[in-house]
Amino acid sequence: MDAAARAGVTPQQYFRSQARWTPLEIAFWLAAFLPFILFPTHLSLASQIAITALFALSLDLILGYAGIVSLGHAAFFGIGAYAAGLFSKYVWGEPITGLLFAGFCAGLVGFASSFIVARFKHLTLIMITLGIGFLVHEVANAAHWLTGGTDGLQGVRMWPIFNYFNFDLWGYTGYSYALAVLFIVFVLSRRLINSPFGLSLRGIRENSTRMAAIGADSRAHIRKIYTISTAIAGLAGGLLAQTTETVSLGSIDFQRSADVVVMLVLGGAGRLYGGLLGAIIFMVARDQFSGINPQFWYFPMGLLLVAVVMFLPGGILGGLARLTARWRNRPS
Amino acid sequence: MTTPVLSTHKLNKSFGSLVVARDIEIALPRGVRYALIGPNGAGKTTLINLMTGMLRPDTGAILLGEEDITKLEPQARVKRGLVRTFQINSLFPDLSALESVTLAVLERRGDAPVWWRELPAYREAADEAYDILKSLSLGDHAYRTTRELAYGQQRLLEIALSLATKPHVLLLDEPAAGVPKEESEGLFAAIAGLSGDITILFIEHDMDVVFRFASRIIVMVSGGILLEGTPQEIASDPRVREVYLGGAHHG
Numbered sequence: 001m002d003a004a005a006r007a008g009v010t011p012q013q014y015f016r017s018q019a020r021w022t023p024l025e026i027a028f029w030l031a032a033f034l035p036f037i038l039f040p041t042h043l044s045l046a047s048q049i050a051i052t053a054l055f056a057l058s059l060d061l062i063l064g065y066a067g068i069v070s071l072g073h074a075a076f077f078g079i080g081a082y083a084a085g086l087f088s089k090y091v092w093g094e095p096i097t098g099l100l101f102a103g104f105c106a107g108l109v110g111f112a113s114s115f116i117v118a119r120f121k122h123l124t125l126i127m128i129t130l131g132i133g134f135l136v137h138e139v140a141n142a143a144h145w146l147t148g149g150t151d152g153l154q155g156v157r158m159w160p161i162f163n164y165f166n167f168d169l170w171g172y173t174g175y176s177y178a179l180a181v182l183f184i185v186f187v188l189s190r191r192l193i194n195s196p197f198g199l200s201l202r203g204i205r206e207n208s209t210r211m212a213a214i215g216a217d218s219r220a221h222i223r224k225i226y227t228i229s230t231a232i233a234g235l236a237g238g239l240l241a242q243t244t245e246t247v248s249l250g251s252i253d254f255q256r257s258a259d260v261v262v263m264l265v266l267g268g269a270g271r272l273y274g275g276l277l278g279a280i281i282f283m284v285a286r287d288q289f290s291g292i293n294p295q296f297w298y299f300p301m302g303l304l305l306v307a308v309v310m311f312l313p314g315g316i317l318g319g320l321a322r323l324t325a326r327w328r329n330r331p332s
Numbered sequence: 333m334t335t336p337v338l339s340t341h342k343l344n345k346s347f348g349s350l351v352v353a354r355d356i357e358i359a360l361p362r363g364v365r366y367a368l369i370g371p372n373g374a375g376k377t378t379l380i381n382l383m384t385g386m387l388r389p390d391t392g393a394i395l396l397g398e399e400d401i402t403k404l405e406p407q408a409r410v411k412r413g414l415v416r417t418f419q420i421n422s423l424f425p426d427l428s429a430l431e432s433v434t435l436a437v438l439e440r441r442g443d444a445p446v447w448w449r450e451l452p453a454y455r456e457a458a459d460e461a462y463d464i465l466k467s468l469s470l471g472d473h474a475y476r477t478t479r480e481l482a483y484g485q486q487r488l489l490e491i492a493l494s495l496a497t498k499p500h501v502l503l504l505d506e507p508a509a510g511v512p513k514e515e516s517e518g519l520f521a522a523i524a525g526l527s528g529d530i531t532i533l534f535i536e537h538d539m540d541v542v543f544r545f546a547s548r549i550i551v552m553v554s555g556g557i558l559l560e561g562t563p564q565e566i567a568s569d570p571r572v573r574e575v576y577l578g579g580a581h582h583g
Contacts, residue, residue: 009475010459011430011458011459011462011474012452014430014458014474015452015454015458016452018451019451019452191447192447192448194450194451195448195450195451196445196451196457198447199434199435199444199451200435202427202431203432203435206424206425207422207424210423210424210493211407213410213416213418213422214410214435214436214439214440214493214494215407215411215415215439216407216435216444218407224445228447
């Protein structure tokens with residue numbers, strides 16, 4: 001950013017320009033409608049991508065913005081999935097209330113664990129989140145009478161959305177629903193990131209010692225964003241349960257926790273869109289490669305991951321941002 | 333005499349057998365510019381760490397005004413007006429100068445928990461942050477990322493961040509560390525120009541600067557306070573000379 005070019009910009013205008021929607025962003029969200037036209041037979045994949053993107057977005061809020069690395073985030077995805085599944089089984093099949101219930105349950109457990117999470121850093125923190133993941137997974141596994149254990153939760157039946165849009169076999173409703181939820185949560189997250197609270201989170205990521213020296217209560221901030229993040233992860237899990245009408249232990253296992261970190265790192269953490277892009281790449285690659293060879297699809301994924309972290313430390317989006325910055329500052 | 337703004341009573345701290353603070357008794361009145369001097373390892377930074385709560389004393393008490401703050405968390409002390417800067421730049425590398433200072437302003441005003449309003453709505457906070465940067469001649473660099481700033485500018489940003497918290501007492505740990513001599517004059521001129529309501533204690537090795545900007549000087553040696561006095565008293569004290577001549581042999 002050239003300081004001279006910014007001369008005459010007031011502080012308020014500066015912050016406004018930071019928060020403004022760019023044409024690229026608008027293009028991205030318009031492109032989200034393309035699957036309806038281009039891939040009408042792949043809408044269930046598109047819906048899985050939207051759900052995974054929501055999950056990656058939830059991780060980005062804590063990892064990318066507050067610098068909290070979690071290897072157990074699937075715990076909250078899974079809690080949301082089981083909560084939504086059980087809600088439809090024992091209460092009713094209305095999707096919106098079921099989804100809110102999923103987010104609430106995950107957020108509640110997230111809030112409880114946030115008191116531990118906010119106290120630790122680095123490896124200790126990673127191990128704690130990993131442990132939380134294992135704990136929740138084993139609880140779901142052991143509570144066979146409730147969750148169906150390894151057999152999965154059966155008997156999830158959803159009512160139509162707004163009592164009108166049926167969940168069809170082709171996934172029109174599923175993708176529309178997942179995309180709508182993703183978009184709403186994204187807009188709220190974007191607002192959060194551009195708020196005073198979002199600025200404080202970036203401060204924690206950049207230098208948590210300094211935060212104390214300017215009078216900030218970092219732990220309170222961390223507890224809050226962790227609770228928000230886990231609630232969003234729960235929404236993503238709830239969406240999966242509702243759109244697939246089943247919940248398996250796979251929704252809560254370590255693999256899912258690891259995958260979402262990989263997606264975020266691939267796409268670029270701390271950029272809101274990094275998780276979305278990572279989810280698209282990851283899910284499409286899995287769909288394509290596992291068609292060729294179902295056992296070895298992690299091989300190209302591993303290659304890609306190693307290459308990205310070696311050569312593009314900010315992920316794919318970080319690399320692109322550096323390229324455009326260089327292009328803008330080129331000597332003319 | 334009125335109550336000192338910041339005082340310590342019988343402050344002690346040891347790491348194993350190494351005593352880093354020995355019966356520290358100081359009392360800083362309002363608005364005074366104190367220099368804290370002493371050879372390397374005398375415990376100057378440790379004293380700042382103790383007073384700001386980054387370290388816990390083994391025994392003793394710290395009072396801000398009449399309130400005992402010995403057990404308070406660092407951020408709670410900042411909220412009460414006891415603020416420090418760091419000897420090694422401790423900034424937010426990826427935030428712009430304006431974002432960093434606005435962050436500190438918003439934290440002070442209690443707006444930091446708000447997540448549903450975007451930053452452009454906080455015009456006063458942004459303007460206040462900009463004014464602080466301008467007062468330290470960083471106005472032209474407000475929109476640059478911290479890591480892009482020159483080293484001397486980063487030292488000024490350290491001070492800008494602390495000013496944004498509206499301190500009553502400001503503890504500056506070698507504010508000019510690493511800054512070329514010709515720039516450090518300007519930096520201290522900026523410090524000298526701060527509001528007379530702020531009590532300042534700064535650690536500094538350059539004696540020219542110390543004698544120019546300090547109204548009183550505290551000399552520390554191996555964890556204890558050797559003496560305290562006006563620059564003239566300190567300059568003429570034979571013990572101080574001995575300490576500094578002794579220290580000179582290490583170089």
